[in-house]
Amino acid sequence: MANPYLQLLAAQVRSQTQYRVSFAIDLVGSTVLTGLDLVTVWVLFGVNGSLGGFGGREVLLMVGVAAAAFPIADLAVGNVEKLRVYVRSGLFDAVLLRPLSSLGQLVVMDFAPRRVGRVLQGCAIYVVALVAAPVQWSTPVAVLVVFAPLAGAMFFGAIFVAGATVAFWWIDSGEISNAFTYGGKDVAAYPMTVFGGLFRRLFAYGLGFAFVSYLPVLAMLGRSDPLGAPDVLRWCSPLTGLLVAVLAGLFWRTGIRHYRSTGS
Amino acid sequence: MAGTIASGTRVLVALAGAGFRRYATYRQATIAGAFTNTVFGFVRCYILLSVADVTGDVAGYAPGQLVTFVWVGQGLLAVVNYWGQQELPERVRSGEVVSDLLRPVDLMAGFIAADVGRAGHAMLTRFVVPVVVGLLAFDFYLPAHPQTYPLFAVSVLLAVLVCSACRYVVSLTAFWLLDIRGVLMVWVVCSGAGSGLYFPLPVLPDWLVTVLWVGTPFPALLQAPLDVLVERGGTGHGLALVAGQVAWVLVAIGMARVVQRRALTRLVIQGG
Numbered sequence: 001m002a003n004p005y006l007q008l009l010a011a012q013v014r015s016q017t018q019y020r021v022s023f024a025i026d027l028v029g030s031t032v033l034t035g036l037d038l039v040t041v042w043v044l045f046g047v048n049g050s051l052g053g054f055g056g057r058e059v060l061l062m063v064g065v066a067a068a069a070f071p072i073a074d075l076a077v078g079n080v081e082k083l084r085v086y087v088r089s090g091l092f093d094a095v096l097l098r099p100l101s102s103l104g105q106l107v108v109m110d111f112a113p114r115r116v117g118r119v120l121q122g123c124a125i126y127v128v129a130l131v132a133a134p135v136q137w138s139t140p141v142a143v144l145v146v147f148a149p150l151a152g153a154m155f156f157g158a159i160f161v162a163g164a165t166v167a168f169w170w171i172d173s174g175e176i177s178n179a180f181t182y183g184g185k186d187v188a189a190y191p192m193t194v195f196g197g198l199f200r201r202l203f204a205y206g207l208g209f210a211f212v213s214y215l216p217v218l219a220m221l222g223r224s225d226p227l228g229a230p231d232v233l234r235w236c237s238p239l240t241g242l243l244v245a246v247l248a249g250l251f252w253r254t255g256i257r258h259y260r261s262t263g264s
Numbered sequence: 265m266a267g268t269i270a271s272g273t274r275v276l277v278a279l280a281g282a283g284f285r286r287y288a289t290y291r292q293a294t295i296a297g298a299f300t301n302t303v304f305g306f307v308r309c310y311i312l313l314s315v316a317d318v319t320g321d322v323a324g325y326a327p328g329q330l331v332t333f334v335w336v337g338q339g340l341l342a343v344v345n346y347w348g349q350q351e352l353p354e355r356v357r358s359g360e361v362v363s364d365l366l367r368p369v370d371l372m373a374g375f376i377a378a379d380v381g382r383a384g385h386a387m388l389t390r391f392v393v394p395v396v397v398g399l400l401a402f403d404f405y406l407p408a409h410p411q412t413y414p415l416f417a418v419s420v421l422l423a424v425l426v427c428s429a430c431r432y433v434v435s436l437t438a439f440w441l442l443d444i445r446g447v448l449m450v451w452v453v454c455s456g457a458g459s460g461l462y463f464p465l466p467v468l469p470d471w472l473v474t475v476l477w478v479g480t481p482f483p484a485l486l487q488a489p490l491d492v493l494v495e496r497g498g499t500g501h502g503l504a505l506v507a508g509q510v511a512w513v514l515v516a517i518g519m520a521r522v523v524q525r526r527a528l529t530r531l532v533i534q535g536g
Binding site for chain 2: 019021022023024025026029030032033036039040043044046047048050051052170171172174175176178179180183186187190193194195196197199200
């Protein structure tokens with residue numbers, strides 16, 4: 001008896017690759033869409049050769065960590081976004097009745113194989129950035145280089161789950177979670193010095209988006225945060241990723257306990 | 265004949281009204297969407313301002329103009345609605361489009377009328393929130409000439425029409441492909457990058473900007489109304505932009521008609 005999750009996963013991959021032309025365009029298109037983020041940074045950077053006081057290769061490394069982290073999270077748990085559709089249509093009742101984890105089912109039920117392209121592309125950008133940027137190599141830095149995108153992926157994955165959970169109370173909340181997932185992805189890819197005021201305090205340090213890419217990259221480059229964050233925080237992204245994941249998990253459990261079927 | 269035109273117009277107005285009321289019932293989604301546009305407004309605004317901080321301007325846009333460009337752009341995104349939910353492709357796939365075609369209203373005219381009603385609702389809700397936040401939080405460029413406001417209104421309406429006709433063409437590809445996710449993705453990439461949503465188009469090389477304006481409808485979706493509003497190049501340039509939009513409305517609707525004719529020859533109704 002094969003693992004039921006794997007069977008659901010295989011069924012999804014089969015069904016989504018049925019319309020081949022569409023799948024091919026979709027795969028290429030979603031890869032190009034991620035490339036567009038890089039193009040945007042490059043175009044804006046090109047205006048005067050720096051962004052927020054950082055040079056091109058340094059910014060590229062920040063983009064690289066975010067470009068590798070986000071698609072991994074999107075591939076792994078991005079489909080929980082569909083929760084609001086299931087709550088609305090009542091399909092979530094069926095999910096709860098099955099003898100499998102509800103979160104696990106949601107993750108595999110809408111698995112989107114087209115997102116693999118973005119993961120590969122993001123990792124390629126990261127590798128290129130690592131070669132190009134003046135990284136101060138040492139053993140702790142090497143460990144951070146490996147763990148930073150994974151911690152970032154965990155962070156974004158937690159944001160995806162937390163955003164979807166809101167649908168238990170508020171069905172049409174989808175766009176709000178977009179602000180923190182896709183909006184957060186944009187915030188994380190830039191040096192935090194670009195942002196200002198209350199917005200920076202809230203997004204970068206309050207919600208923790210600085211930990212995804214900006215702070216670890218500062219550690220890789222051997223620089224201190226010009227905004228004055230203590231040096232030790234630059235190494236903390238795996239811890240914050242874990243913390244946010246635990247919080248998101250607790251929020252999900254609370255959400256499920258509050259789920260009341262639409263009753264239709 | 266006059267009676268037919270009058271009743272046809274009445275139907276389209278009624279469809280636009282229905283589009284307006286339909287979206288007026290999605291209150292949670294409206295609030296959520298406006299919130300997201302506002303967050304993206306902050307992100308894009310800070311990024312562009314930080315670029316302008318070094319050079320004093322970005323491709324000829326002063327910081328105040330950039331602020332207006334970003335926040336009004338975020339407001340217009342929902343009005344012009346590049347990426348809204350689409351029902352038509354699903355109706356083509358399932359065959360339900362047959363009942364749409366049986367109605368005494370042209371499929372495209374009905375689609376565009378309902379979309380204009382939706383845009384009207386978005387203008388009163390989704391447009392207002394980010395613009396007010398931008399006005400309060402940043403140093404916003406306000407048009408110096410009073411005639412800019414009506415010109416902007418016309419430009420927005422034309423942008424809605426161009427976008428609606430383009431999305432109609434995108435939806436009709438379902439007659440050939442059944443599953444249009446791929447085409448939709450191409451549309452999302454091109455309309456986002458080519459319309460000035462991610463960055464004002466003049467930061468690109470001149471030849472590329474010219475190709476985009478002349479060869480694609482994308483700048484007519486967002487860059488044109490925004491350039492009119494921030495008075496880039498003055499009223500004369502604004503009028504030229506609006507004239508260009510009119511041309512794109514005609515081209516897009518003409519293309520939609522051709523595609524529709526060809527698509528309907530592919531329609532096979534099974535059963536009785």
